[in-house]
Amino acid sequence: MTKTYHISRRNFLALSAGTGLSLSLSGCGILGGQRKSALATNVIRSQPLPIPKLLTGTEINGQRVYDLTMQHGSMVFVPGKSTATFGYNGDILGPTMIMNKGDDVVINVTNKLGEPSTTHWHGIHLPAAMDGGPHQKIENGDTWQARFKIMNEAATFWYHPHLMGKTAEHVYHGLAGLFIVKDPQSNLALPDQYGIDDIPLIIQDKIFNADGSINYPGTKMGVKGDHFLVNGAITPIFNAPAQFVRFRILNGSNARIYNFGFSDNREFYQIGTDGGLLEKPVPLTRLILSTGERAEILVDFSGQENSKVQLVSYSAEIRKINSIFIRDAHDKSTIDILTINVNSSTTNPIVALPPSLAIINRIDESQAVKTRSFKLHMHLGAFLINGKKMDLERIDQTIKLDDIEIWKIKNNSDMAHPFHVHDIQFLILTRNGETPPENERGWKDVVLVNKHETVRFITRFSDYSDPDNPYMFHCHILEHEDAGMMGQFVVV
Numbered sequence: 001m002t003k004t005y006h007i008s009r010r011n012f013l014a015l016s017a018g019t020g021l022s023l024s025l026s027g028c029g030i031l032g033g034q035r036k037s038a039l040a041t042n043v044i045r046s047q048p049l050p051i052p053k054l055l056t057g058t059e060i061n062g063q064r065v066y067d068l069t070m071q072h073g074s075m076v077f078v079p080g081k082s083t084a085t086f087g088y089n090g091d092i093l094g095p096t097m098i099m100n101k102g103d104d105v106v107i108n109v110t111n112k113l114g115e116p117s118t119t120h121w122h123g124i125h126l127p128a129a130m131d132g133g134p135h136q137k138i139e140n141g142d143t144w145q146a147r148f149k150i151m152n153e154a155a156t157f158w159y160h161p162h163l164m165g166k167t168a169e170h171v172y173h174g175l176a177g178l179f180i181v182k183d184p185q186s187n188l189a190l191p192d193q194y195g196i197d198d199i200p201l202i203i204q205d206k207i208f209n210a211d212g213s214i215n216y217p218g219t220k221m222g223v224k225g226d227h228f229l230v231n232g233a234i235t236p237i238f239n240a241p242a243q244f245v246r247f248r249i250l251n252g253s254n255a256r257i258y259n260f261g262f263s264d265n266r267e268f269y270q271i272g273t274d275g276g277l278l279e280k281p282v283p284l285t286r287l288i289l290s291t292g293e294r295a296e297i298l299v300d301f302s303g304q305e306n307s308k309v310q311l312v313s314y315s316a317e318i319r320k321i322n323s324i325f326i327r328d329a330h331d332k333s334t335i336d337i338l339t340i341n342v343n344s345s346t347t348n349p350i351v352a353l354p355p356s357l358a359i360i361n362r363i364d365e366s367q368a369v370k371t372r373s374f375k376l377h378m379h380l381g382a383f384l385i386n387g388k389k390m391d392l393e394r395i396d397q398t399i400k401l402d403d404i405e406i407w408k409i410k411n412n413s414d415m416a417h418p419f420h421v422h423d424i425q426f427l428i429l430t431r432n433g434e435t436p437p438e439n440e441r442g443w444k445d446v447v448l449v450n451k452h453e454t455v456r457f458i459t460r461f462s463d464y465s466d467p468d469n470p471y472m473f474h475c476h477i478l479e480h481e482d483a484g485m486m487g488q489f490v491v492v
C-alpha cells in the first residue's frame with residue numbers, strides 16, 4: 001500500500017533516531033513506480049548555480065587527510081516547504097575534493113545517516129579494500145578510513161554510496177560529490193580557477209512531492225525525474241565570464257542519459273573523458289553522457305558580454321540508444337539544464353585552445369592475454385550479467401595481476417546500459433566493430449552500451465592484488481545495479 005507521511009522534519013528525525021527506522025525520505029512505497037500523492041509543480045528554479053565547497057584536506061605527516069560525514073540535511077525546493085535530504089558535510093551533495101597526482105591520501109568517512117551505507121571512489125585506481133564498494137560497509141555512527149595513493153591522471157572523479165540494494169536511494173537523496181585530480185607536472189594552459197572559469201556541473205533529475213519531500217518511486221527500470229538539478233539547484237543560472245570556460249560535467253543521475261548541447265547550437269570542445277585528458281580538443285555540438293560518466297568541455301564565451309545561452313539536453317535526438325518504451329516524455333524532448341548569462345571576463349583569461357592535451361599510451365590489442373565476454377540482459381524483471389544476478393558471496397572473474405585484457409560487453413536488451421568497472425581505466429576499441437568517435441578515445445571507466453550493441457575495450461590490471469577483496473563491475477543505472485546487474489572480480 002502506498003502511504004504518505006505528513007510529519008515535520010523535526011519529528012521525522014526524532015522518530016527515525018528513536019526507532020532505528022530505516023529511512024525512506026520519500027515516505028512512499030513502491031507501487032509499479034506510481035504514487036498517489038500530489039507532485040510538486042511550483043518548484044524553485046533559476047537560483048544562482050551553487051558551487052560545491054572545496055575540501056583541500058590537511059597535510060599530516062606527508063599525507064593529505066580529508067574528513068567526510070554522511071548526514072541528514074534540509075533544503076527548500078518547493079516554496080514554504082522543507083525537503084529532507086542527505087549530504088556529505090552539508091545539506092546536499094558534497095564538497096569537491098582536490099588532490100594531486102602522487103598524493104598519499106587518507107579519507108575519514110563518518111556515517112550519521114541512521115542506517116548503514118558506504119562511500120566509493122568512482123574511477124580511482126586503488127586497493128580493493130579501500131574501494132568503498134558494498135563490502136566496505138559503514139555502520140551508522142562508525143568512521144571508515146580509506147588510504148590510497150593517487151595514481152590516476154588529472155581528471156574529474158566522483159564519490160557516492162555503494163551499499164548493495166541501497167545505492168540508488170542514497171544517491172537520489174543527495175549523496176554524491178566530486179574529486180578533482182590535478183597533475184602538478186602539467187603546464188597546460190587550461191582554465192583552472194575553481195568556481196570562476198573551471199566549473200563543476202553535477203547533473204541530476206528528481207521528483208518532488210507537493211509537500212516538498214523527495215519522491216523516490218524505486219522503479220526498477222530506472223528512476224527518472226521531471227526536475228533537473230545542477231549542483232543541487234533546479235535549472236539554475238550561471239554567470240559566466242566572457243572567456244574560455246571549462247565545465248566538468250558529471251551525469252550523477254540515477255538513470256537518465258543526456259545529449260548535451262547549447263540552445264544556439266554553438267560548437268564546444270571536449271578536452272577530457274572519465275579518467276584523463278583527450279589527445280587534443282574535440283569539437284562537438286552534442287555530447288551524450290550516460291550515468292556515472294564525466295566529460296570536461298571548454299566553451300568560448302569571449303566577446304559575448306551580456307548574452308545568454310542555455311545548456312540543454314537534446315534528448316529527442318538520441319533514438320539509437322534506447323527503444324521507444326524506455327523513453328519518457330523528457331527523453332522525447334529538449335530539456336533545459338542551465339541558463340548561462342555572460343558577464344565581463346576576468347583579468348587574465350585563457351585565450352586560446354591548446355592544440356594538444358595529453359599523450360595517451362594506447363595498448364595494442366596483440367598485448368591482451370585474454371578476452372572476457374559479458375552479456376547484459378533483462379529477463380522477467382531480473383537484471384543480469386552473463387545470466388547471473390549479483391551475489392556478494394560469489395566471485396565472477398579472477399584476473400592475474402598485470403594482465404592486459406579485452407572485455408567484450410554485449411547488450412542483449414532493448415535498453416542501453418552504462419557499463420562501469422572499478423579500479424581501472426580502459427580504452428574503447430570498438431563499438432559494433434567500428435572505431436569509437438574521437439571524443440571517446442580517452443581513458444574511460446563507464447561506457448554506454450546501446451541497445452543490442454557490442455563494445456570492446458582494453459585495460460591493464462596493475463599494482464593492486466588481493467584475493468580476498470573483490471572489485472565490482474556493473475551497470476551504472478543505479479536501480480539496475482541494485483537489482484543485481486553487477487558482478488565481482490578479484491585481481492590475484
Ligand code: C2O
Nearest residue numbers: 120122292420472
Ligand atoms: Cu559509480 Cu560501482 O560505481
Ligand code: CU
Nearest residue numbers: 121122123422
Ligand atoms: Cu565505481
Ligand code: CU
Nearest residue numbers: 417475477480
Ligand atoms: Cu542497466
